[in-house]
Amino acid sequence: MATTNNTAASMIEIRELGKFFGELEVLRKVDLTVESGGVVAIIGPSGSGKSTLLRCINLLETPTAGRIRVGDHVVDFNGPKRQRLNDKSVAAFRANTGMVFQGFNLFLHMTALQNVMEGLVTVRRLPHQTAEQEALALLAKVGLSDKAAVYPNQLSGGQKQRVAIARALAMKPQVMLFDEVTSALDPELVGEVLAVMRQLAREGMTMIVVTHEMAFAYQVADRIVFMRDGVIVEEGPAKTLIDNPQQESTRAFLSHFRNGLP
């Protein structure tokens, strides 16, 4: 894993990313650039590779081709330059890219506070007391100060997802990846999670958001990427892409959402 002195303004740079699951090609030559502080929404039908793309960006899946840069961290999966990834360097790469999942993935044997503290203690190696203070501040930021001592089973879906966001933020990542984080929530709980994400975007966090919330994508994202069958079909400024899609398949996909749009 090399470190470069990249002074370009872009925070995330993905080049010709490819991913096979056995014989199945799930991502094909995906190129994506996200400016520092940019918010990109990824939309597309089920099975188009959106989750796989996000999971590749923080190396939860190992790409089979291409190059990924997040901030100063570069991983190259091409030909001779292909690096052997070891557990330690992969972990360092992941710590710099926060990820929030559709299914929360909170640690069920830990309280909300312990969930947020876990990375602070085991990865950032902060002393217990400092970690606790930082974790409490993060819980406050997502509006859950009063839930610090509560276990995930006793939290609502919206609260769980906000704890998960706080837990990811605790690593002070340069980018945040969100994979359909509101899809498992009751409709009345979606708003509180989107509000936290809006706030993060305002604070200048670089974000990639896989979502079916077209209104959110329209309002918060700078750019929208439409994926189908493992390729990026169309990409552009959020409002342009939604109001005036160029590709037939984008139009067809968006037609399912017409009534949900502003």
Place this chain on the structure above:
Amino acid sequence: MSYAWDFGALWSHRGLLLEGAGYTLLFTFATIVLGMAIGVVVALLRLIPSKIVTAPLIFYIGVFRCTPVLVQLIWMYYALPVLTGILLGPATAAILTLSLYGGAFYAEIFRAGIESIERGQWDGARALGMRRHAVMQRIIMPQALTRMVPPLVNQCILQLKNTSLVSVIAVPDLLYQSQVLTSATYRPLEVYTVSAIIYFLLLFPATMAVQYLESRLAKGR
């Protein structure tokens, strides 16, 4: 039914039964400790994605799970020396067999426990940048262990019952001493009733513990 119970002769030989019970507990304890050690190592090795490593382990587990302990015991004591020239004393053969037998079951319990933890727990931990051993130690194991406790205790109970089989190769456990006592007193009814009661008193608390643990687990946390 007018059997005249007479525990008098038994009482004068009580030392023999207590000694037998002592052996039973000792064998149980030793084979649980060794069996669990084998089980943990085998379960962790089975996570390695390499057939060269896992195939022999799967073979071992299969052999010991799919043959009766009694057969294993007799084989280890009588057949192994013939085949290899290694002569095992009765106690060694007994401990070795029961540990390997238990180990095969413990390994499966550990593996099932680890695999019962959803992939999402791994994802959540790895996404934070936690190293593999830290994920195992801090996230997976604590949750897996709680789920493993009832089946582990159950296996320990079986382990104690299985020790009664070592009497066939003349290890002086509770059952073996009961046989000795029977031939000395000609009071089989009294002897085996008492020895059954001793087994029961040893095991009943353990089964209650399992029930308690299971009900606590069912309540979640």
